[in-house]
Amino acid sequence: MRDHEVEIFQPVADKLQKNYPTENPRTLEEVLRQSIALLRYAAMAMLLNNPEFLQHRLLEWLTGVVNAHQTQTVWTSCHDLLSARLKEMLTDAEQDLILPLLDHAQATLVGIPAVVSVQS
Numbered sequence: 001m002r003d004h005e006v007e008i009f010q011p012v013a014d015k016l017q018k019n020y021p022t023e024n025p026r027t028l029e030e031v032l033r034q035s036i037a038l039l040r041y042a043a044m045a046m047l048l049n050n051p052e053f054l055q056h057r058l059l060e061w062l063t064g065v066v067n068a069h070q071t072q073t074v075w076t077s078c079h080d081l082l083s084a085r086l087k088e089m090l091t092d093a094e095q096d097l098i099l100p101l102l103d104h105a106q107a108t109l110v111g112i113p114a115v116v117s118v119q120s
Contacts, residue, residue: 001043001098005036008089012081019077031074034062035082042101054101059108072110079106 001008013032020028038058045054066075083102087095 002040004089005039008039008082008085009036012078012085015081016074016078020074023074027069027071027074030069031071031078034065035075035078038062038102038105039082042098042105045101046097051101051104054105055108059105063109063111066109067111075109076106079103 009032012035013028016028016032017025041054041058044057045051066072079102083099086098086102090098
């Protein structure tokens with residue numbers, strides 16, 4: 001996945017910029033950087049078969065950053081765009097492994113109480 005980050009995130013970045021033309025470009029850039037980190041950590045949690053890895057290594061501090069900068073709306077859009085992009089690029093089996101982790105992260109970052117099933 002890491003080898004395809006540009007292919008994954010360029011369309012996401014383009015659409016995010018189009019959807020938020022008045023948003024500070026630095027804010028959009030920061031959300032995209034954080035989303036790349038999120039995808040990397042989710043992939044590592046998937047490989048380790050350890051969803052708690054994502055929670056402990058990334059979400060504990062990133063949730064505070066998102067709240068402090070009040071970027072929940074941009075995060076939600078970025079998550080939706082990233083999920084749609086991954087659905088275009090990944091097989092159903094691959095989606096079943098990574099998307100629940102990303103959905104859990106999204107729920108945590110924007111403070112949505114959600115029941116997310118992460119396959120073991």
